[in-house]
Every structure is written in structure tokens, then in C-alpha cells.
Amino acid sequence: MSSKQALTFSRVSRSVLLALTSATTFISLATFAEQSVAVAAAPDQIEHIAITGRLISSAASAAAERREHTYVAEVLGMEQIARAGDSNAATALRRVTGLTLVKDKFIYVRGLGERYSSTLLNGAMVPSPDPTRNVMPLDMFPAGIIDSLVVQKAYSPDLPAAFGGGNVNIRTVSIPRQTSFSMALGTGYNSLNNEDGYVYSGGADDWRGKDDGTRAMSPLLQSALQQYGTITRTTIAQANGGITAANLAAADTELRNLGLAFNRDIAIRSSDVEPDLNASVSFGDRYSISDDIVFGMMSGLSYSRATDNIEQQERYYSVSGDNLVPLNRYDDISGTEHQVKLSGMLNFGVEFTPAHRIETTSLYLLDSKDEIKIKQGDSIETINEPNRNNTDTSIRYEERSLISQQIRGQHQLDDIAGLALDWQYTQAKARRDAPGEVDFRYLNEQQSDGSVQSFLRRNQNAVNYSFSDMNDRTKSANLNFSLPANIGKAELLFSGGYANFQRNRHAETNLFNFDTLGFSLSQLTDGFSDIFSDTNISNSSNGFKISNVTTQADDYVAAQIIDAGYAAIEINYDYLFKINLGLRYEDFKQLSLPLNANGDISGNVLDSVLVEQDFYPALSLTWFINDELQARFGYSKTVVRPDLREVTPVLYLDPLTEFKVTGYAGLTSTDINSAEARLEWYQDNSNYSVGVFYKDLSKPIEAIELSGSDGNLLMSFRNAQGGKIYGIEAEVLQQLDMFSGQLGDVADNFYLASNLTLSDSEISIQPLPGANLTHSKRGLSGHSKYVLNMQLGYDADNDQHHATLTYNVFGKRIAFAGVNDKDDAYEQPFNSLDLTYSYTPSENLSLKLAAKNLLDQDVEILQQGQILQRRAEGQDYSLSLSYNF
Template identity: 25%
Template sequence: SLVQKTYSANFPGEFGGGVINLTTKAIPEESFLEISFSGSGDEQTTFSTGYTYYGSQYDWFGFDDGSRDLGPELQEFFDSGARINDPEVDTKGILLELGNPNRILLQKNDWLPVNMSGGITAGTGFDFGDTGRFGVIATASLSNEWRNRRIISQSAINADLDLDSDFVDFVTDNRILVNGLLGFGLELGEHQFRLTNLFIRDTLKRSGLSLGEDLQDNDTDLIQNTSWFERQLLDTQFVGELEFGALSVDLRGGYAQTQREVPFDWEFTYSRNNNASDIGGLFLNTLDPQRGGAIVSFSDLTEDLYYGGIDLTYEATDWLSATVGYAYTDTNRFSTRREFDIRASTGFPDVFGAFRPDNLLGDALIELGFDPEAQAAAGLDPFEFNIFETTESDPAFEAGLEIHAAYGKLNISPMAGLTLDLGVRYEDATQFVNPVEVFTVPVGSQEDTSTFIANDYFLPGATITYEILPDLQARISASKTIARPQFRELIYQTYYDPESNRQFNGNPSLIDTELTNYEARLEYYMGGGDRISVAGFYKDLENPIEIFSSFSDNDQISGFANAPAATLYGAEVETQVTWDLYDWGGFWETKQFLVIANYTYTQSELKVGPDDVTRVLNRDQPASNFFRDGVALTGQSDHLVNLQLGLEDQETLQQFTVLLSYASERVTSRGAAASLPDIVEDPGVRLDLVYRQGLTAFGIPLELKLEARNITGRDHIEFQDNGTTRIDINTWEVGRSFGVGLSAEF
């Protein structure tokens, strides 16, 4: 892999600060087989108490056995185009399908297991003809990990940060990751071809129980969540690199499909009113908005990406080469989210509200709710169950982005030590988001949720490199780039991110961000891979996209808006130095000491004038409602430090590495309506230790790997602070983690 920090016209126009170029090896020099296993754990989770629910028998593998498939009544409803309250909808049948205990019964696990992972990689290659070679590499891996988080979630009602709610969310995540790769490589003389097929399935089984105070109503709420997040990527890519003397031809094309499915995402709320009329001080869920609730949602997203391109490079002379190219991408997304609120009428007995979720929506109680005679025989007041869909106005969206790009660039060396890289890229893009009507009888106008962006850009890039001395060079670059809004930032549909523990709603009024970039870099190469570089950079951003947040009950809801403008500037120092310890003799004779360090200083500033406006949901609003002039961009830390200290043997596999990272405070989201303080993350200092040792057993080469992560015990901290009062928004103890792995190569 290679990180390219300077923009060049052959890179995509969406270049914010770097591009990672990953090249997969496809033709091994000799046949091999490698098998690996590892185990790990952390202080907060391993052998500790957590929560889970059954789900299905194959959950450990990251695949559902069909238990989360829609039942026939619910599937018929989705297919019919009816609305949930239409008379022809079988409400009882749907409710009987929803209340499966395996999906909603939260259980305590007193002994969470060790994280485990295993993988196998194999490859072979063979020669044919005079100049041909063919190779195959295949790899597969499976990991199953657990994580406990005790999250402090507070929200404020005003700028004084008086509390509106104060919750502790205990969440147990069971993450299962399945990977597979199959690569083919072909060499024909100077020509190389690669076909890479990648499969990734990332599944998260989430179980949560929250306890907290609604300070405005003086209620104590107990909230249970059970979720199953399936994310899957299938990517096929072809690359051809052809050499015809002075002419090089690079071909690429591929297809990728991304899927995200969250079936039966459940939330049950039980409340205690904290007054004498409560039944024994119990938490009750009477299935009404005032006291409790049962909400279930279903979301499904599929995105298809087709891409291709060609680059032609001609070396006219030893001091001049020219490159032209064309690239095409076509992305299409279809996203649905249906959320249903299950309610009981006013006659619902309070005593039933003490039932646990699987009994509250159990078959017996559902049958009783649709049997007036049985209610009367039991001496109960009449009651019934109803289902309300909260997403009728925005259940489904389609989105697309098509980009045609062409570029040309020259690489010129007009004199010894001087190199010019000059180019321009032209991109023509059309991006859209449209609501999809899923009901036979349309609900109403959805014009405010549509997006259409059609722009073309000329994006120049120029880099001048001058060799001051044989081992010292200076580089100056200038460029224009863009950043398009992502689909999830545009689509007006709730998206829950389990990692950040917050909901996002898109803004269909977002527009592209345009960047002007300048960089100057001085690089000194000391030989043997040792180097040091010093750089300064400046960026001017027009219409940067920023995140802002508001709060509803215990939920943080984040949205997106274009700020008028911003500037960003800073400096970077990077070095890699090794010292040979041969002169120390003995144990140290074959060792070398390695230092890799990077420090980045960054300052940024939003530019917001009194007359500036921003569009949110297709309505112009004063930009000052969302942004404050002079504050830093979201996600930007003033100081970033990465330090790697290593001791390694130059003759055998033996490495000991110390990894130290530090990031100063950074804003993760703007405060609501620009009246509340910004939400700030404090990453702090993190220290990791890694040891690798080569071994041999029964003639088999082995590699032992030991890891100790987050030795400093740094917590995840997000807060709001107005100078006198501080509240925690999303804070939890991370704990130290330890791991051991062993791999064998045959």
C-alpha cells in the first residue's frame, strides 16, 4: 500500500488530504499455506457479565438461519402497498409474528467468552511458455468478538446545561467478521493482469439495557434494545497493466455491491413514575406514549457500483512523459426503513405493563386483545392493540451518482534536479436522491426530500519538486479538489450508527464542497530508509459539510448542513530513523532500533457572516442558527502525535514495538441550534505494545504474536462544556486489552 498525500490529476477529484493505493499480490513466488489463530480479551468484557439474546442458532457465524425472515403476514403487508391502518391489514396476524421471544428476550450472560479468530491463506503459481506465469491466492478468516460498554448519556435542556435526561446505557456488542479473498494473477512478458474478488461480512449483534432519569417528567425509564446489523461487501476488480515500449496502458474495471440490513430492531421502554400511585414502584410498559412503548424497525440498503477506467502514459523522452486517462463510476442505492409503534388503548390493564417484553407481546395477550368476550369474562375493561407506522412519509429512497472524468498531465524534468507534475482533471457528475412511493394510495408530497446536483469541474494540480542536494529535496504543490455529500448525508431517513451511539438524518439540500489546497514539503533522505520531512499546508473550503446534533429523550439525533466557508492550515513533521546495534555485541549484535514519528499541528476556522444562509430541508435559514464564526471544523484536533519505537532482529523474526498515539480535543458535532456548546471528544494518549517472535516446531515455521492495547486505560470521552458546567454525552470506559496469536506456514 502507498499513501499519496499530494493531489495529482490522475486521482479522483474527491481528494481531501490523501489517497491510499492498495495493490493485492496475486502471483506468489512459491506455493504456501498459512493457518492462524488468535485470542484476546479486555478488562471491561472478558469473563464479565454482559447481555445477549438468542436470535438464531447460527448467530455465532454471523449469518441468520431464517429466524429473522419476515413472516407471511408482515411480508404480505409490505408487498401489498397498503398502509398499516388500512382495514384490510391483518393487525393481529402481524402482531403474532412480531413477538418471537428469540428476538426480544434479553438475557444476562455471566461469563462473556474470549474473543477468537482464525484464518487460512494459500497460494500457488506456475510458469508456462517462455514468459508466462499464472498465480492464485485465496484467503478466508472468521472472528467473533465481544465488547461491553457502560455509556454515560446525558442531554441538556438549555445553554446552562441543565439536565434534561441522565442515562447509563449498558451495551454488549457481539461482532462477527467473515472475510474471503480470491485473487488471480497473470504475467505475459511485460504485461500483468489481476482479477481480485473480495467478500466481507460484518455482523453486529447488539443487546442493550438503559436506565436513567427523565428529569422534566420526574420519570425513571428502563429501555431495552435488541438489534442485528448485517453489513456485506462483494467486490470484483480487474486490473491490466500493459507495456509497449515507451507506451504504458493501464486498464481497470469492476463491480461492487454493498448491503446493510437491520431486521427486527427492537426497543422496549418501561417507566416508573416515582409517585405513590405506582404499583409497588415497578417499571411498567402500558404501551402508550405516556408510559412505555414497543417500537420495531426494519431497514434494508443495497448499493451497486460499476466502475472502469483507462490510463495511457507515453514517455516521449527521458525528461518528458505525458498521461491521459478516463474514469467512469455509476453508483445506485436503494434504501428502505419502516418503523412501527405498537400501542394499546386506554383500557389496557396496568398490571399487564409489568410483563417482560416476550409476554407483553406474547401470543396469549395478543389473542386477548382481539377477543372482547374473553376480556369481559375476565372482568377487564375493553382494550385493543394498534400499530402505527412512524415512517409513512419517508419509507424508501433511491439515490444515484454518475461521474465521467477525463484528465491529462505532464511530467517534465527541464533541468537536472527539477521535476514538474502538471495536470488538470475534468469531472462531470450527476447526483440525485428521490423518495420512492411504496403505498398504493400516495401519502402526500415528498418534494422537500429530493436532491438533484449536476456539476462539472476543472480540477488542476501542479507539483514542483527540486533536488537541492542529492539527498535533500523541496516540493511545492497547489490544487483544486472537491468533496461531494455522501448518500447518508443526503437521504432524509434515520440511520443509526451503533459505534457512535447516535442517529443520523440526512439533509437533501446539501451541495458540493470545493477545496483549494496548497502544500510545501522539505524531504531529507539519510540512506537505508531513514528520512525526515517537514511540511506546511493550507486549505480553503467553500461550503464544507458539518454535523450538528439535537436531543430527543435519550437519543442524540445528528444532521448535516453546509457551512458558508472555512480555512484550515498547519504543519507536519515526519521521520523514520534506524540505529544498528551491532557494536553493542552479544544479544544486540543482530538488532536494530527503529523510530517512526509523526506530529501534525492543525488550525481551522469556520467563516460565518451575519447575512450568510444555509439550506436545511430545502429551506433557507440563517447560517448562524447552526454555526458560530471562528470555531474549528468538526473532527479536527490541534495536535496529532504518532510514535513507533521498535527493536527488531535483522536475521530472524523478532520484533518488539511500542506504539504511542495522542490526539487533542476535537469537535464531533455542533451544538443544537448553535445555542448549546459543541460536542467534544477527548481522545488523549493511547499506548500499545506488540511483540512478534519466529519459532519452529516439528520443522514448521511459526509466528507468535503478543499484544497489549490501551495500556494507559484511556476511556472514550465525549462531552459538552459551557465553561462552568460539563455533561457527558457519550462516555465509557474502554479498558486495557490483551491478545495472543499463533500462525504456521507450510
Template identity: 40%
Template sequence: MKRPANRFLLKPLNLAVIAGLCVPAATALAQSEEDKVIEEVVATGTRLKGTASAVMQERKNQAFVADIMGAEQISRTGDGDAASALRRVTGLTLVDGKFIYVRGLGERYSSTQLNGASVPSPDPTRNVIPLDLFPADIIESLSVQKSFSPSMPASFGGGNVDVRLKSIPTESVLNFSLSTGYNSENSDNGLTYNGGDDDWLGKDDGTRAAPEAILERWESKDFLDNLDQATALDLFSQVKRSYGPKEDSIGPDAGFSLTAGDSVDLTDKWRVGYLLTSAYDSETEVSQEYELQQADRVQDDIIISRFFDEINTTERTVQWSTLLNLGIDYDRKHRIDYSLIVLNDTKDEISEKFGHTENLSVSEGVRIRDMEVQYEERTLYTNQFKGMHTFPELNFAGLDWYYSLGRSVRYAPGSMEARFIIEDQDQDGLFGGSDPISLIDAQTAGRYSFQNLHDRVENYGYNFNYPMTLGRWETEFKFGADFVTKTRTAENRRFDVNTLAFANREDLLGDNFGDILSDDVLANGEFNDNRPIIRDTTIAGDDYVAGQKLDAYYFEADFFFDNKWRFTGGVRWEDFRQVVAPFDPRSNQIDIDDEADRSQLAFEEDAFYPALALTYFLNDDMQLRASVGETVVRPDLREVSSATYIDPLTEFPIAGTPGLKTTDIVNYDLRWEWYREAGNNLSVALFYKDMTSPIESVQSPAQDGPPLIRIANAESGEVLGVEVEFLQGLEIFGDGIWDNLFTSGNITISDSEIVLDRQNIVEQTGVSTAITNTTRRLTGHSEYVVNLQLGYDSDNGEHSASLVYNVFGERILIPGIDGFDDNYEKPFHSLDTVYKYYPDFNTTITLKLKNILGEEKEIEFEDTLLRSETKGTEISLSYKYNF
């Protein structure tokens, strides 16, 4: 069966909504005139400190506070993608392996760019792009600008992350690498099920997708409501049911990459080049988890009423990427580059959960067993053009321009879940062995979900800069524009399996979903005619269409006085428009009747955002810089829709709030920097952020199931802290081994506070929130972040090693209600080591150990465990050869 890549069509009304909304210089080449014989000169230095010098030089030259991480630094720490690498940057923490929190502010407070351009997100729950999509092999550098400058998007509070991909090389490049790895948690058998033939490619071959007959009914608005039993059985017989699970041994991880590139001179003035890199990686992770869903308080005691105390999960990820760069250069003054980026990340997870609910517990002589399969493909396609032009005849004025068109797709055709009941037949309080197990007899014994999300982002702009010299003043004026148009369509279909359709409950006995509901049973079993075996549970708001349009213009001026002072300032003007429209899938009409509520789904604002920076050069290698800037944080697309969605981080349902306000932020930064010999450096920074109406998460009391999280505005908020960063060779302690060692790291200590008003939040969200702490830290904020590294480089250059440590302080993930304290993610002490061996000039062998301490991920409240997940220790080995 062919995969139905996009069966949910964009309807005319959706188009109408969107239509209404949208009313570094090239490397110079040098050649000596004649060959000369010179004495051999040997330069020594560590690999990291050599590349760090270049990175530090770029950071030193920035007018506004920024941190930059180069490709060699990423390789040194052994991180596999942009998200993992960025947690090494000062003040940054990683959440869910995908999203970066800058200075304790959630991902909504940071903007992400790819090669300086906006790109779409394939994550349906967030407006920002998951940074784990970008493998380390294609990254040239990562730039995190922490203070606002007019040339960057004004919609950020913590910082702007720019993922810079590799460009065409200055010389011929051809290499390949192979890798394999294993996780200590995979030593026992893991859970598997019968998937598709193309799973190794990260592609569903149609096995999990909804069958053609059901897709046709959904498209024609003939939903699976009130079916007669014969039709229901016929439709369900075409759906995949053989999900298992079963236990099997887990093989090792595997990956490879191939890179080829070159640049040649066509004439004295024309030069062309290309770079092609492709990579593939397949990993499997087995974990044991714990999940508390509801707790009750009886006087001073906490009673656990709904939980899963034994969860076995196996997650397989398949990632592949392709990057193609083409470039042409004329006379080292004009250059045009084209980039094609294709990234795919597929997650295939199966879990088996054992636990209790209020009505199904040990006291009732039963225990529940849930099995769940989650399968999703996230794909990003981006085409980018950019030009860089220098005009010597105009005092070396420069013009840069870019055009980016990106599309992201999240295709989730295979999510299903089912619930079983284990009876304590011998009443010994133990479950297993000969105790009978059966599929639960209920309307919601199983559920199938089919989801599709499409994002499209078009971004283009230009920047013109003009330098001037006026006596002791060196100046540069810059102005430009930035235009972004984003559209999103999302559709979700689901149906439930109703086992009340069975006339004989004994037919539900067994622990395998596919066997209980086999083709033979569906064809020959006894069923109740008035209870169809499947019923459509697609609800209003499962479909939505959204769009954004941003027009921005900026002016910036940079003044150097007497090589001692630098004054930089400017202003950005943004005109922002956004609309989000939830639809009733059965009627394709907007799912809001009240005109006043409908008006809250559209948002428009325009404002000026100024920024000013001052740098004082204490001497050639030391400087003091200060900056202030005004920025804004706007709600995500889903956060202004009342539709409910599941947060993959907490697995709690989240509902947006129409009429959500934007957050205004005033940012203050002060940093002292000392750049010393051989890449050694030291910096100390102070920062403060004053926030008006910060966007925050609040919790509503649970009815049946996990609590509902709502998005609302707090009254005010602030963040303040200090950052220290350093890199130092240990030769200061003496000769010998000390010459080969260096240490680097960063420490951030900060605090935050928001003030919430219960009544205002009730009025804004329309539901009771029963907030426990009306004054607390920001969600996701850690009071400290520590990154430390001890590095070694051998004298002969054949060996290098790093020991890397990272930890973040506890942070609120779920705010508390009903007198319960906030839920905190506990510190995770990550200790990794990377060893590299260079047996010859062309070969690199890398050995990595991750999470050596075997830490677990834990979330707690009042010393009570809410979530836990084992992570295991990973070991990997890779071989790279340069031709």
C-alpha cells in the same frame, strides 16, 4: 424460515430515475548459469526497517505528496483492519473505528479506492466505505495521497486512500493461523438474548426478519394502518419477541485464516498464478456507557433534564473474508489479473439503559429502563479485472486498464427497542429489589425496524503513458479516463407496539419483553378493540433511490531535468451527475410536492481541476517538493435529501438539505524529505487548504428526544498545519542493546477555521439553528495527532516487539446551539504493545495488548459529560504456521 434477502423490489419509477441519471510490473526471474560457491554473507537489520526501505522508496518516487504503509508495518503494530492501521499514518485520525479523517477533514473530504478502483459503501449514513471492512490479512499496502494529481478523483479535500490487496505470489505460499483473545471489560457477565442458529456465521437465519405475512402486506402497499385488533394480534404473534435480555458469561474471541497461493511457468514466456485467502473472526465487547440527551441552562448553571446514567452494552461482531486472485503473465510485458473480494461484517448489539426524562424522573418516583437490540449485516462483493502492458518497440510505452463491478448490501432485519418503568414503591429514592417494573403504557412502548440497502458501483478506465528522452530532459506523458456509475436503493419499514391495547395495565408487569407479550398473552389476554397492538410508523422518505455518474479524462506530464529538477503537472476534467429521490412507501411517489424543491435533488456540474508539483533533488537522499491543486467535495447521497436518518456515531437524527452546494478547495503542500541508510528517514511538511462553501453539520433545537443535526454550507474555511515524520535506529546511542532498538513516529500540528452565517443557514435548511459559534474549527478536526513507536528486534531474529502510542487532540463532533458550547470528543491515549516470537522459520507466535491504559471514550461540552464509553484492555494470542 428462510431469510428474505431482498423482498423490497426496485419499482419501475425507481428505475426511471436511475435511467434518467445515466442519460507494478511483474517480478523478473533470474537464474545463474552455473552454481558457484561463495562465502557466507550475513546481513543484519530490523524487520520493520527492511520493509520500510521499500515503502519509503515508493514514496520517494511519487511526484505528489503521499504516505504509504506496507503489510509488515501493519503487522508490526498489530492492527486488525485497514481503519485501525491508517490511524498510524501521519495526520490521520480514526472516527467510530471505521472512518479516517485526513488532516482534520471529515470522511466526506476523503475518497476511498480498492486496488485503485471505486467501490460501493454498505453504510446507509455515509457515501464512503467503512474501512474496518478490510481485514489486515488481505492487505498488501495502504496508500494515502495527500496532494491532488490529475490521475486521481477530484472529489477529495484531505486525501485519497487506496487499499491495495495482496496479489499472486512469486513463489508457493501455504499458511494458516489461529487466534484467541479477551477484553478486560468481559470479565463480568454480559447481556445476551436468543438469536438465530447461524449467528456464529454472522448470518440471520430468518429469526429476526419480518414474518411473511407482514412482508406481503408491505409489498402490496397494504400497510399496518388501522388494523382490527384480531388481525393486529395475529400479525404480531408471528414476530420475534424473545429478545430478553439476560446475563451470561462471555467466552473468548476466536479467529482463523488460511492462505494458499503459487505461480508457475507454463513455458519460457507464459506464467500463471493464484492466491486464495480466507479469514474468520468473532469478537465480543462489553461496555458501560453514559448518554446525555438534553441539557437546559438556568443562569450560569447547566441542568441535566434527559439522560441515561447507566448503560450496559454487549456487542458481538463476526467478520469473514475471502480473496481470490488469478493472474497470467506473458513475457514479463503483458499481465492480466482478476480479483474476487467478498467481505462480511456483522454487528449484533444489545443494550440496557437506565435513566430519566423530563416527565419520568426520580422526582416523579419513577425511573426508565430501555432495552435495545441492533443487528446488521454489511457485505461487499467486488469483481475486478486489470491489465498492465509494456511495449518495448514503442519506447517502452505502457497501457494500464481496469474494470471493477462491486455490490454492497446492508441488511438490518432485527432492530427493536422497548421502554419499561421502574416505580419507587417504598419511596426511598433507590430503584431495584422489590420495586415493581412494567412495560410502559404508551403508543410507543416498543419499536421494530427492518432495513435494506443496496449499492452498486461500476468503474472502468485506462491510463496510457509514453516516456521520452530529450537531451538532459527525461519526460513521461500520461493520459487516461475514468468512468463511474453508482446506484443505490434504500428501504426502511417499522412498526410500533401500542400497549394501550391492553385492557388491564397489570398485564404489563415484568421486566422481560417476550414474557409480557408471550403467545399465551396474545391469544388469551384482554385487549381494547379500538387500539390495535401494532401500528405502522413507516414515514415518507424512508425509501429513497439515488444514482451518480462520473465521466473523467485527464492529462499529466512528468519532466526530469539533469537529475536535479522534476516538474509534474496536468489537468483533469470531470462531468458529474447525481440525483436523489425520497419516496413515500405507501404510494411509491416522490416525497416532494414542490417542483422547485424537486429540482434541487438533481445535481450536475463539469469542471477542470489542475495540479502542479515541483521536486528539487538536494542530493541523492534528500529532496524538497511543493504542489498546488484544485479539488472539489460534493455532498453525499443522503445529504441532499430531506429524509431523516440516525447517525450511528452520535445516535442523533440527521436531516439532509436539498440544494446543498459543493465545496471548492485549493490545496498547497510543501515537504522536505531525507531518506538515509538502513531505512532511517525524516520529513517535514507544511500544508494549507482554502475552502469555499465547506459542507458542515449544524444543530437544530430539540423538541422531544435528541437534537436534530442538519447539513449546511458555511461561508468559507481554511486548514493549515505542519507534519513531522521519522524513523531512526537507536544504534546512534552506542553498541549493545541499542543496536536492536529503533523508534518511529509522526506528529501533526494544525488549525482550522470556518465562518458560518446564521441567516444563510436558516434560509438554506428552513429551520432555526441558533448556532452558538459562527466562527469555529471544522467538525472532526484535531489540533494535534501523535503516533510514536519503539521497536525491538533480536540479533538471532527470533524475537521482535513494539510499543505503540497514539493520541489525537479534542475534536468537535456536535456543534453547539442555544448558547451551549460545541461538543468535543476528548483525547484518547492509546498505548498498545505487540510481541512476536519466531521459534523456527515456519512459525510465528504473536501476543498483543491493546489499550493498556484502559482509556474511556468521552464527549464533553463546558466540562459537562455528554457521552462516555468504556473500552477495556484487550489481550490476544495468535499462532501462524507456514508450510
């Protein structure tokens, strides 16, 4: 980002936050816009129970903890996560009832898409470093820094009102109970990596997930952007005295010099794929300063490097009149993805026993991806020419990072009627930096002698370079209190709190094109680096030019402010009934503004404003039928709001589907009314539960397909009229000791944990401009009618051997709605079968083996009964050795 643009973004972002702070009506925002050049969650109260021992014991302990919650919640503790061999938060959550995992990153709750999920870090809202999603990619959180994962599926008023299907609170490791040290080293391999992968010359720091400046925009290019705003032959000539022959010739010379400033050393070559590598180390200790004061610290560092080959197919759509016609062949895509993950954590804490506890958490997460893709197929230009096709090459590099600093406290004031206080303040910054992404196309022509001649296309946009940078900064603070009381047989707990959240985002994208119209055909048959050698670029007879064309909303600024307060009362009557009634109020303001190339507002400010104030009630009733059986009933009103990217008309590439997506400024929030009932039965060696749920959605946000002129899929978002989802879910945890007679005592070592969710959904959607929807009534996008999780576990008597076989499958779900009489596109069921085995020869040493996707399933999206997109996942195998004391 140039210094001028950085200043503009800074000024605009501050202005946006200032405007939102004082804005109460659209009129005040409009007045502010006219005067300015450019306008640019509470911690849960779930006490953690340490989960140790065998897997069956860990699962049973988690179930027992869940039993005590006022609202339906699931808990995965540190020991449970470690024994199952989970490497990060995302893979651990797959075992929770009604949850599925998408792309090993995002969770779907009760068959609903990730839009209906939310994430907290130690009770605080933090930004996502993935700008295409409002939720955190959970694979960024390594298991080593996690103390527990709390998944709450029924809303409570101490949580943010943006609650759809569930909330995940990631609680990091805190003050240890004793001195601890652990280290682990592992490796892994994917079956797709049997073939060679692709590499190119990157930077010296790629191994640690950072670009050393090789891909970044050069200072010369940044200076030109600051001077000219938009870099073209015309703008340079005008800035230097006007459109004259001499000034145009000087502009051509400057464009050639600027072309030399790009990284052109991207010769792609085949290479053996190296095995994955991961390592982690952590240390913690506690020190008694006095009889009443304990100081503790916990630190951790983890690193992983993985390389996976890519095998995909995509069906191309040809334009025929007003319709898109599918061809009977696919584009084949091969490639390689190199990924580096780095995390660091440092926690300090002080306990003033027994009443006070203050902790700090500093967290750094980095996830870098370097991807090379080569697509062999057709385009509109070659679709009807059997002797011609294309080879499209794309290089995608991105660094996603999160830095979070938090301080929080808990205080038990027994002298003031047992008043309890907890609070937190968090500052976080998420960034996505994608420098030097490159796209180019070679045309392949079959000659009369049967040979094939390949050459870079001769075009004004023969090569596309992209430099993107997005920064999200957030501040959150909350204060909660609880006050107990007794009236006869009733135990009462009054609670309440206040929360404030501020979010400030700026995003910039600069696009550059290489012009090859002046190059000869013989020059264009060379490799990329040879075509754009210093000699060829500097040769004026080749007519080389670059141009910078930044479209509307490639740059934008946005901000959010949420002020919230809640009050609740819990009544436990004679351990027969427990009722919790609460009400939350939120004042929500959001502004997202596209900027043009000069950093000025593009479009109408009022189109980008979302201001809401509303109350969100929650009711929970638990009936303790007997010591083993209890029933729950609940009701709540919540909201799902559009993400910043979804309301900004910016074109971007969805990293999961790789479809082009554009935002829509007219989106509104979705109000959700939820009701559920649940019966839970707890025994010594088994737990059972069955429940029903219903959600009524007002104006749900849906992904739809727009007509793309180039034959590629173009996705966007619109509000439907209304929708609903309802279903039943059941869960069982059973030790298989009932088979001891037939199988001997070995049956006591096995257990079965399984859960099943069956549900249905329906939305009504009105006719929409630009999208001729095929169905006005259909299921919710991303919703699966069934989700099944099964886990068969084994624990040896000597506690040295543990094994888990896990199966997960979800029903087909709509990837996007069909248009122009085409059916909806469905992602097909994915049958996931994983095996984990751990051997612990001593108390301190453990060896783990894991195999994933044993059924070798592929991810497929079907439309009209034909594959629209297929992605091979391959089978993953890993081995790790850990030492603890």
C-alpha cells in the same frame, strides 16, 4: 422487502440512472420527473517494492519507495503490516504521518474528519456498506488479503477529484512469487468483559454472521404490506370495503394475526463473555505454462468472532422554554456487542512475460453486529419525578457486506515507443440489512414501602420494530496510458486516461409499533416475551394492535454518474528537477429522492439534484538538492461532495456517536484549493521530513445541532460560507545506534519512528434556519490541532524477537457545533498506547502478543465543560499463532 416494493425500487433505480445519463440541465431532469410516475478512479502508478526483513528495514524501504513518488504518498507493505501485528487496514494506517483512527474504522487525515478521506480498492471506487458514511470502514479489510496500502496526501489527476485530505488505495494480494500457504489462529479479550454480558435468543446462523430468518420480516407481514401499503386499522378496513363496524372488527382480528408473525422471543439474560476467536488460511501458487506464460492464483479466507461489553454515559437535556437545560446526572448505559467478520478472496492472474499481465479479483466481506443496550435514566415524562425513571432496551442487529468482482490488466508495448497501458473494470455491491431491530421502555416506580415496580409503558408505541435494507450497486471502469520521451537532458512521460463510475442505491425502512393501551398493569409487569405471548395477543379484550407508520424518506432511491478524463506530463530534467502538471475533468450527476409509503416521489425533484462539471488541476515540483536531500512543492484543486444520505431528509442513528441525524437536500459541494511544501532528508539509518500545507475550502459541509423536541440531540448538515486549514508536519525515522557507546551494541536493535502534525482551522458560517448557532467563526468539525504518532521498535539480531510500542494522540476536535448559546461539543484527546511482541522460533512459525489501550482511556465528548457522552473502550489483549511456508 415486498415484491411490489422491490419492483418499484428496481423501476425507479433504472429510471434514475437513465435520467442522469441524459441529463445536462435541471430542466431536462424536471421534464423527466413529470413524465415518470416515480424517478426513482484510476489505478496509481506506484510500483510496489517488496518489503522484507526487520521492522527498521521495512520502514526504511517504505520511506525509500515514498522518495520516488511524484506526489506525497506513504506506503505500508505486507511485511511491514504483518510484523507490526496489525489485524486490518484501519489499525495499520494509524502509523502514517498525520493519520488518526476513529472507532477503529475511519481515518482522519491531517486532523480532518473522514469526510475528507476517500478509499479505492485496487484503484477502483467501490460502495461503502455503511450508509452513514461515504468512505469505507477500513476494519472490514483483514490484513491477510492486503498486499500494500498506499496513502496519497497530495492530489494527482489520475485520482478521483473527490479528494480532501488523502486517498487510501487498498491493493490486494496478487500472483505470488512462489508457492505459499499460511494459517493463523488467535484469541483475544477485553478488560470490560470481566463482568457478564447480555444475550438473547437469536438465530441458528448467528455464529457465521447471518440471520436465519428469525429476525426477518415474515412472509405474512410482507404480503400485508403489498396489499395495504400502510398497515393500520383504518387502511385495512378501507381496503376491505370501507369504514364499517364489521370491517373494523375484521381489521382488528387481522392486526392480531399479524402481531403473531413478529419475533417476540427476545428475553434478555446475563451470560459469561466468551473469548474472541479469529482464524485465517490462505494458499497461493504459480505455474509456468511455457517459457513466456505464467498462471497464478491466490485465495484466502478469514473469520473472527468478538464480544465486547458496553459501558457508556449520556447527559440528558431537559426542555425549558426554548432552551435545553443539562441535568446534573447521567443516563447509565450497559450492554454487549457481538460481532462476526468473514472475508474471502480469490485471485487469478496470467503473466505474458515480460509485457502483459491480466488479473481478476473476487472479494467478499461480511461484518455483522448484534448489539444489546440497556439505558437507565430519565425522559421528559419522568424528569421532574424523583421516584420514577426508565429502563430503555434496544436491540440492534445489522449485516454489512461487500461483494466485489474486478478484472484488470497492464500492458507494456515497447514496440510502440514504450507505450504502457493499464485498465480495470469493477462491479461491486454493498448491502446493509438490519432486520427486526427492537426498542421498548419499562417505567420504574418506587413504592411507599421502598420497593420498585417495573412495567412496560402503556402506549400506542410501547414497542418499536424496524426492518431496514439498503443496497448499493456500482460499476467502474478506467483506462490509463503513459508514453515516455526524451529531449536532451529531459526525460518526459505523457499520461492520460478516462474513467466512468455509476452508482445505484435503494433503501427501505419499515417501522411497526405495538399498542398496549388495552393491557392491564399486572400484565405489563411481566417480561417482554410473556407480555406478548400468543395468548395475550390473540385475546381481543387486550385490544392489541400493530401499526406501520413509514415517515417521509424512510424509503429513498439515489444514483450517481461520473465521467472523467485527465492528461498529465512529467518532466525529469537531468535528475535535478521533476515536475508533474496535470488536469482532470469530471462530469458529476447525482439524484437522491425520498419515496412515500406507496413508492411515489415525495417532495420536489429539483431539490434533490446535484449536477457539476469542472476542471481539477494538479502541480507537483520536486527539487533534488543532493543525493540525500530533496524538496517538494505542490498545488491542486479538488472537491468534497455531500454523501447520498446527507442530502436525503431521512432520520437515522449515527453508529459512532449514536446521535439522531437527518439529511438536508440543499447541500452543495465543497471546492478545495491546496498548497504544500516539503523538505525530505534520506540517510542510511534515518529519514527526516518537514512540511507545511494550506487548504482553502469554499462552502465546507458542517455537522450542526438542531432543536429536538424530545430533549435528544438531533444533528444535521449545512454548508458554511468558507473555511481554511493550515499547518506543519514533521516525521523522523531513526535507528538508535548513536547510543551504542552508553547502552552497548543492543542500541543498534532499537529504532524510533515518529511524526507530528500541528495545524489550525477556521470556518465562517452564516445564520441558519432552525439552528441558533453560538459561534459564527470556529474550527472545522472533526479537526484536531495536533496529531502525534510515536513508535519505538526492537529487532533482535537473530530475527526471532520483534517488539513495537506505539503511542498515538490527537487534539480535541469538534463533534458538532453548539446552538442556543451553548459551546461547541468537543471530543477529547485520546491517548492510545499499544504494545506488540512477536516471537519467531523458526522460519515458518510465529507467535504474536498484543495489548491495546494500555492507558485504559475512555472516549469522551464534552460540552459546557461537562461530559455529554462517555464511552469506555477497555483494554484489549490478543494472542495469535501463525504458520507459513
